[in-house]
Amino acid sequence: MIVEEYFRVFLLLILSILFPLLPLSGSYLFSKINYRPFNSNDVKSAIYECGVESEDITWRQFNAKYFLYALGFVIFDVEVIFLFPWAVIHSEQSYDIFLKVAIFVGVLAFGLLYAWKWRALEWQ
Amino acid sequence: MSLIFSFIPYIKRLIVLILILFGLAVGFILSKALFDLSIYSNAVFDFMIDKSSYNVAYFSSSLIGALGIISFIGLVLLVGSWVERRMIAKFQIRVGPNRVGIFGLLQPIADAIKLMQKEVLVPAVADKLLFFIAPVAIFIPAILAWAPIPWGPNMTYLNINIGILYIFAVSSLTVPIIFFAGWSSMNHYALLGSMRTVAMMVSYEIPISLSLLSVVIITGTLNLTEIVLWQSSNSIWLGLLIPFSLFTFFFSSTAEINRTPNDIAEAESEIVAGYHIEYSGMKAGLFMAVELGNAVLLGALVTSLFLNGWFLFGLENYIPPYIIFIAKTVAIYIVLIWLRATLPRFRLDQLMNFAWKMLIPVSIINFFMIAIETTIITNLDSSKYIIYLFAIINIAVFVGLIILWSKIFKIDKFSPEKIAPIFAQKIGGIKAMEGTKSVD
Amino acid sequence: MIEFSTYNVIFFSISSFTLISAISVGLVNSLMRSLFFLILTFIGVAGLFILLSADFIAIAQLLIYAGSISILLLFAVMLTPESSTNNGNSKYFLPGILIGIIFTYLMVALVTIFQFNQLSGIHLKKLDFDNTIASIGELLLGKYIIAFELASILLLFALIGAISIVRSNESDFLISLNNKDKK
Amino acid sequence: MIELEYYLIVSILLFGIGLFVCIGKKNIISIVMGIELLLNAVNLAAISFSRYGSEFESQSDALSGHIFVIFILTVAAAEAAIALALCVLVYRHLKTINVSDVSELG
Structure with missing residues (x-):
């Protein structure tokens, strides 16, 4: 049964949350026995900016190129979800399955070509 | 008597030899148990x-x-x-x-x-919740992805029939965590670094998935154990059969785990330290540790997908299989260290162009080629020999591609003599350069 | 076979995790935090899919929702800077809560009143799926082949449409086009 | 024993929360998040019907629910891409992405 197998993921998930907490709690214990310095001040808790105090908000408007890359990624990720079931059964099927997938990938390759042509993939 | 004295300088080596033999004997007994x-x-x-x-x-x-x-x-x-x-x-x-x-x-x-x-500093403007969660949460994908790795014949922790997709999906959760790490610091450098890293990781996930796709097409399964067994039953390593997929997977994964030559995440010269600039003390240590762990994970993945897992020419019957597996993993890890010591960092625009304009189109063509080959293999009875034929063809195509790329990037056979001393020519010193083999 | 009580505990913990993080999406003030809780919700729903023995769908959920749509949302937030701090409530906040509660109440009442085992006359039986991905592949390339091909066309149009929307009034884009025409 | 009704109730609660996020928030990106929640709720309902369905004779019949969900995922990805692209466009024109401020045409 599937649930039983995936129960092990759940177990490993709990352990993997505990794993990084171990050194962090060690660090916390060092602060408890006054072995780790803890005297924060305004200069220390300011963000790192090469010694100059940071002005302005952090968010500036980023270039749309980032969004275009994410867009291409989403489209291809969905394509992957369709292609993996095909890949599993590919060797058991006859030749005509090949044509079906060729159409599918061809349409998406056209999308890639479109993005290429209209310079969506250009990193300025 | 003098004979015995003459051995004295070697007695240290002799003791080491005896110790090694003793260790081998103990190892042999332990390996049985x-x-x-x-x-x-x-x-x-x-x-x-x-x-x-x-x-x-x-x-x-x-x-x-x-x-x-x-x-x-x-x-x-x-x-x-x-x-x-x-x-x-x-x-x-x-x-x-x-x-x-x-x-x-x-x-x-x-x-x-x-x-x-070390003192832990948290910026006053930081988003405290996400700032704390990010270094802890980045371990979750790194550890969960180890679950379906086949260590030996019966030693798979999570024996599921969608193992590859599981690893791919779980490791894709790293991307938002890295973004949150950079964003919650509220720092220009961290934010810029995380945006660049996310854009790069996202781009390189597609070649990874396409190269995994060609593995799945050939073996017809997503289970990592079955992929390893397929390689041993057909007595060929997938890395030899589909070298381009191995290259794509390896190169793209170095981008995914932020190691040289693709360590855009921590480009010190450009964005100070990248997304984890504000982290100090143990939290910064956690980010470094996760990078190292991911490198070894990449070694384990390459081993089981392309290098035949725990099999090594019959040696797996005498040595514990997981020792062979770990040895191969460490070998890949050492290759990664070698790359880190050798190669400079690529520029971000070069990397993005390489992913979208080279790797993805060529990967699509590659997996179509492999699909055709698989159809031929399964429809012909003498599959045993035709696989070797295809391996030779694929390696030839791969080498041809490398030569083509080096032509495109104008790398002339990597020989320093052929590079013309442009600078020397410009300042008129070409006469002085004659007869020497130097490069400018 | 995990026994009934363990299954219960796992179900209730995962579903409460999912629902709590889903509520946090609406109640948290920072848009980034609400996005973080949205990703947690997606992961929780993937856990519920696994309980329903739909492993491939759970992986697809992780890959597409938690892995890529969330990235798209992140970048959309970063491209619209003023929104990042502001996940404010609209003037329809209370009506929204009311509509949500009324809808939930009505539907829960419908589900509990409606006897699903009388739907077909046969008592409901559990199906434990095995090797779902191969069956899904056969269905996708056999029975649902037209939808499969149409999906690629949908994705193509989404890509083309989004690219042309995002780049529609970028000056550098127009300049590059003009240069191209001159050549 | 956990039966179909439990999953349906979770799905309905998720749908209700999604509705509340859609209506009660003024930020367009929040509204897109709400829509994603709604789609998730629908996916959950489809998968639970496919698992606990009674009329199905074989596994491949029951897996039609899974196919349905895969197509919903596709549509959700396409929808998110277009909606967020529109979002970026609206911000560029009007410098705001609050729904109440985006009331004029063009």
Whole structure:
């Protein structure tokens, strides 16, 4: 049964949350026995900016190129979800399955070509 | 008498030799007892099912496997950092850590204690919740992705029939965590670094998935154990059969785990330290540790997908299979260290163009080629020999592609003599350059 | 086979995790935090899919929702800077809560009143799926082949549409086009 | 025993929360998040019907629910891509992405 197998993921998930907490709690214990310095001040808790105090908000408007890359990624990720079931059964099927997938990938390759042509993939 | 005295200078070596032989003997005996670790898990299961319910038995036997994976990762994080520093030092002709313990072996522990003692600074403007969660959460994908790795014949912690997709999906969760780490610091450098890193990781996930796709097309399964068994039953390593997929997977994964040559995440010269600039003390240490753990994970993945897992020409019957597996993994890890010591960092625009304009189109063509080959293999009876034919064809195509690329990027056979001394020519010193073999 | 009580505990913990993080999406003030809770919700729903023995769908959920749509949302937030701090409530906040509660109440009442085992006359039986991905592949390339091909066309149009929307008034884009025409 | 009704109730609660996020927030990106929640709720319902369905004779019949969900995922990805692209466009024109402020045409 599937649930039983995936129960092990759940177990490993709990352990993997505990794993990084171990050194962090060690660090916390060092602060408890006054072995780790803890005297924060305004200069220390300011963000790192090469010694100059940071002005302005952090968010500036980023270039749309980032969004275009994410867009291409989403489209291809969905394509992957369709292609993996095909890949599993590919060797058991006859030749005509090949044509079906060729159409599918061809349409998406056209999308890639479109993005290429209209310079969506250009990193300025 | 003088004969005996003449041996005295070699007595240290003799003792070392005896110790090595003794170690081999002990190792041989131990390897018989520890040949298949899964029997211990099964023994616990059988023991507990008599005492209590099925649930407790299942829980305790899987807990052993989980603890095994976790302790292996812990060991790797400790030993791996030492290995990496020593190796890098060897490449740069220095000694490396050699003060703490013998050969500096205790250096990682000293480092860990030092990191724990450091003052933890949290920026006043930071988003405290996400700032704390990010370094803890980044371990979750890194550890969960170890679950379906086949260590030996019966030693798979999570034997599911969608293993590859599982690893791919779980490791894709790293991307938002890295973004949150950068964003919650509220720092220009961190935010810019995380945006760049996310854009790069996202771009390189597509070539990874396409290269995994060609593995799946050939083997017809997503289960990692079955992929390893397929390679041994057809007696060919997938890395030889589909070299382009191996290259794509390896190169793209170095981008995914932020290692040289693709370590855009921590481009010191451009964005100070990248997304984890505001982290200090143990939290910064966690980010470094996860990078190291991911490098070893990449080694394990390449081993089981392309290098035939725990099989090594019949040697797996004498040595415990997981030892072979770990040896191959470490070999890949050493290749990664080698790359780190050798190659400079690529520029971000070069990397993005390489992903979208080279790797993705060529990967699509590649997996179509492999699909055609698979159809031929399955429809012909004499599949045993035709696979070798296709391996030769694929390697030839791969080498041809490399030559084509080097033509495109105008790398002329990597020989320094052929590069014209442009600068020397410009300042009129070409006469003086005659007869010398130098490069400008 | 995990026994009934363990299954219960796992189901209730995962579903409460999912629902709590889903509520946090609406109640948290920072848009980034609400996005973080949205990703947690997606992961929780993937856990529920696994309980329903739909492993491939759970992986697809992780890959597409938690892995890529969340990235798209992140970048959309970063491209619209003023929104990042502001996940404010609209003037329809209370009506929204009311509509949500009324809808939930009505539907829960419908589900509990409606006897699903009388739907077909046969008592409901559990189906435990095995090797779902191969069956899904056969269905996708056999029975649902037209939808499969149409999906690629949908994705193509989404890509083209989004690219042309995002780049529609970028000056550098127009300049590059003009240069191209001159050549 | 956990039956179909439990999963349906979780799905309905998720749908209700999604509705509340859609209506009660003024930020367009929040509204897109709400829509994703709604789609998730629908996916959950489809998968639970496919698992606990009674009329199905074989596994491949029951897996039609899974196919349905895969197509919903596709549509959700396409929808998110277009909606967020529109979002970026609206911000560029009007310098705001609050729904109440985006009331004029063009």
